[in-house]
Amino acid sequence: MTTRRAVVAGTFYESDFHMLEQQLVSCFRHKKGPGELPVKRGEKQIKAVVAPHAAYHYSGACAAWSFQQVAEAKFADCYVMLGPNHSGMGKSGISLSNWETPLGVVRVDKELGGELAKKSELVVDESAHSREHSLEVQLPFLQFVSKDRLKDLKVLPISIKDDINLHRLALDIKDVLVDYDKRVVFIVSSDFTHYGATYGYLPFSSDIPQRLYDLDMGAIKHLLKLDAMRFMDYVNETGATICGVLPLILLVKLLSKTEGKLLQYYTSADIMGDFRNAVGYASLVFD
Template sequence: MVRKPVVSGMFYEDNADKLSSQIEDSFHSEFGPGKLPSKKRTREIFGVISPHAGYQFSGPGAAWAYREIAESRPADTYVMLGISHSGFPSCTSLEDWETPLGTVKVDKAFQAAFMERSGLKQDETAHSQEHSIEVQLPFLQFVNKEYKDQLKIAPIIISEEQRCKEIALSIAETIKQTGKKAVIIASSDFTHYGMNYGFFPFQDNVRENMHNLDKGAIEHIKSLDADKFMGYIDDTGATICGRLPVAAAISACRILGAKKAKMLQYYTSGDITHDYSSAVGYGSLVIE
């Protein structure tokens, strides 16, 4: 079985040529890196944090994260950490994933080793309607065109805070056990502000306040401190939807030897639309 895309034609173009153009435009856009990645793949990274909204909003932010992947050594496995917007528990997927750019294979050997360590189960229903991992894949395919036949992913949904550290440890130990060159991709947007999201702790200077709120969280990500990151969210109420994938990613990368994360880009949907009555923050970071 193959997991079919559920948000193509909505979050991103459902035609391969149009989708490739849309991704290229994200790299060249005002909030993107301004150019396509170089062809040199010499860097070593542990992971990235990338947003997961419609490409007209999150695409430029994602382009920053995938530029880092494009310029680093190709991974044997990309460990994809997402959330369940529908409330499913933490789980894995063993099906290959289809996008308009082709099919991405799941690293079943990695998943089997991870599932044995973590106790997580396969749940294709949970993954079938969830967009947080899906929207990452066209970018991953785009920057790995020359390696498309070798491209493999390990999709994991993380839903329970009490299991986050355990899952992070299992990811790190599985990477060590399998001896694979792995890059961890955490899928998350940042603060969701406005009546649509039930979060409006400030009414004035919304742009400045959103930037400041999210950058407070980003400071803890930069120091790879998952406890302080989660504590900051508890203290401020910041509506960072992928907080668990982010916390797991920085924890796992730290175990594997990462020293820091670097912010690449941050902006909000309001910075694009100039409407801050309902806005979402998009941050991109690389873990080194």
């Protein structure tokens, strides 16, 4: 079994075991985080969370809200991780390698991954994940909140590009999960609007904090209602630079009979104090 080594440890998050644990604690206790560490695991069942994927200094407190939900919910047999592909490498693909972070190695669910590779358009493509940060940054959080079940922890990382039919893929994943007959929780990695000259997106130049908030809330409300069509239309109409559009659409198509909730939202400018360039971060949970 091959192992994917961490590629953004030391940049997006601490590379030392103890320093990373301290950093994660600070994310939970941050004024924009939940304010406290997760309490004991419960029997509540959640279906999915959405978490941002910037460096922990920026978005870690927001991500902590999502992983507090994971920590206090019923443990899943597999955490299926859906993320965008920033590098452009590879295809929409599954990783069947184990993944290593400074907190240790996380096992991949080869059974589920193998079935998806057989019965969907997804392929096994390690190159799609080799330089991609969006799923890697979720793993230390998942390890941290799974300390009670680390030996049982399994993930399935899936990178989503525009080379695949999301509607068909959602149906195929649902079919495979019926046969899999185990408990799955989806973790979707996405930042929201990237505003400013750095990102080539300047739809407004005044009242930026409120208008950026309103722009992202317009997208989030459609996600919470599981309305993929209106979400897609909204993104197309506004040009909102949401990097995880494709995995978010896939998630909405995968879920049904569930309720979404916004747990936290802020922007990088709320941390840095500079709205000339800002990125929106949101934490969502679907029960």
